[in-house]
Amino acid sequence: MSTLISKYNVAGPRYTSYPTVPYWNEETFSLHAWKETLQASFLESNTKEGISLYIHLPYCESMCTFCGCNKRITKNHDVEVPYIKSVIKEFIMYYELFNEKPKIKQLHLGGGTPTFFSPEHLNRLLHGIFTIGSKAENCELSFEGHPNNTTKEHLKTLAKKGFNRVCYGVQDYNLTVQKAINRIQPYENVLRATKEAREEGYNSVGHDIIYGLPFQTQDDVINTINKTITLRPDRIAFYSYAHVPWMKGNGQRGFKEEDLPSADLKRVQYELGKKMLIEAGYVEIGMDHFALKTDTLYIAQESGEIHRNFMGYNSSKTQVMIGLGVSAISDSWYSFAQNVKNIEEYQNLIEDNILPVFRGHILTSEDLIIRKHILNLMCTFETSWEDPSLWFPELSDVLIKLKELERDELIEVDSKKITVTEKGRPFVRNVCLPFDMRLQRKKPETKLFSMTV
Template structure:
């Protein structure tokens, strides 16, 4: 890895799970009627394709100090029942709004810690969702499991409901690193739940690993990936740690800044990991993801069906994604809408019979065009620019340095990311981001790109 390139391009930048990115959503807010009309429009246009559901289950029993998610720390499991009732009421508001019964293609349970909830309560939640909908012939139901509290009963209950994909948050196996991030989980614990998953019949098991954590060094990354390769998960997400304490407050102050690997040292951890994945027959998929050739994510990339949204990379695109639960984000392609981030506010809005959104963004034609470009770059590492000549000249000028550094190639209106440029894909996307360049942030908003 070229350390000069790392130092040059390691700047704050978005992860582009959406365009426009959340800080650039319309400051005047989102009128609920506008959100509902764009949702109904997209639903009608893509009815046969089905919809995706993201259900946010925010509770955790302890705080992981590297985490940037919206969560609620509690050991009181009495919170499960009222929260599920509220989520199902919110879902009922949507099914009453939609003109015909929705077809569900995807469900993803995220958090927080979905396996904080008991197997019986998770079954009640999913039965309640499916009672108000039909399911597509080919569905992808997935959930995030915490290795420390995912039981065989959890896995069997969700498998019986149609779940075939599970993602385990591993992060790192080094005890020193685990202590710093308050995430103590021995390898044997992960091995147990991984093997249970395969024994029950899950066809895609993902492990989340993170590089750039406090006290991480090459030896700890090497040991973590050797252990991961021993279990041979179908997918691996190898994320860059996003150090954003100015956004997440004390939750990311469980260690000192000097404990974090910096710049080329941090990227060296990624390059080591990537090399080890390649040696074990994993293929790089999009940004920071790897999969075996037998996994659906690899197939989606081969056939050009790979998609990226607030749930991350998925094997198929739906035009409509409805987010249920506190802080969940919905996407109608033409607009984004985020739910109230405070549980009490969320529950009160739903009890009043309101879809509980508090902010969002309606995309104009330029937004939609740029969104397509960024999705292409993120999912296929290339795009054919279909905007105006003036816009293309602007973007081409911003891409000139990346082209000189051989991170991209431009031929006509086609922009391709080179193999050298893949680690800098966020920087490439930033060149397309008209809103970012029109209104550069005066304060810290994003994590470092490399």
């Protein structure tokens, strides 16, 4: 395994989309084109499957130095109401593009720290959202909670609005690691938040754990996994720390490169954690995710309905995903659009009745084919071109580039299909790379992506 790690530990995307954001063609994109593709896609899908909503709530009271998300650090909670007003107005502007009420199948509150906002203000936000759109049958409503500040009132308020899933950022329980990443939260806080979520009727409680953090040892991973297992979360995201300190607005500068575990040690941490989770009854889902067999994510994988987008892995697919809030990304399936990243600019554009989109990408016919292949690999660890619509001219070149992975027994290839082996699952990003036509045609000259291992 050590030889494979050194061989395949290269920079590569996490493929929450294709094309990836650095390869969007902004020259062919326009706000008008985005609106047109969104309207067409909405007409195709709203009645049949509904839409997904992602709402970005960017505020945090302190900077976690492992985090690469777009956030604003402040202890001033007066920012809550103006921001909520802008988000609701943005959704109204989208509603005005459609000829019917959006049917919300999925809604996720991300951040930042959504529980920075008071229960009262979150209730106000959701009242506005559900006045504009209606809930689909069996909709999944979820939020990211910080164990230190997610109160019983937060959970109760959101449960009354129909929220049934919460994900808590745990990262690691070792105090030295927590100090390095500026995220100090005792096990007792996670225990309380998990217990209270279940008491309020949440049917899926998730924990996010990260390996490869500064000063993190193998024993730290064992300790964190053991404590996690005692709480029996329904889902576990076991992420590789993505070290991308060159990204603007990133807080990953509180420790040195040599403070991080080596690629070999990171892989040992992952394999150890994976073994412990599987022995505890969890099933590996896609990349970096584990779930109990009672969770909807496992059920979706078994039924072939699992999906991956900018919100990560989902238990069902919608063709339209609208991102609301600063820096949020929307997806019409035929195009992507991202909002401006500065809060004041975002609010000013909304005030002027302008959708706050600053860049995007209109997918070509080739993009749509490649997207399906990469989505298949990331979700089900296999893809096929038996359907002629999934063939593309460079496929033979892709298969040649995959030969080395085949020799290393990371994939199996036949005349119409590729399957990622059990041994190859940790390298699924590497399997996707040869399919990434935009990256293959123009290799990045600067650092764009984290390492694949």
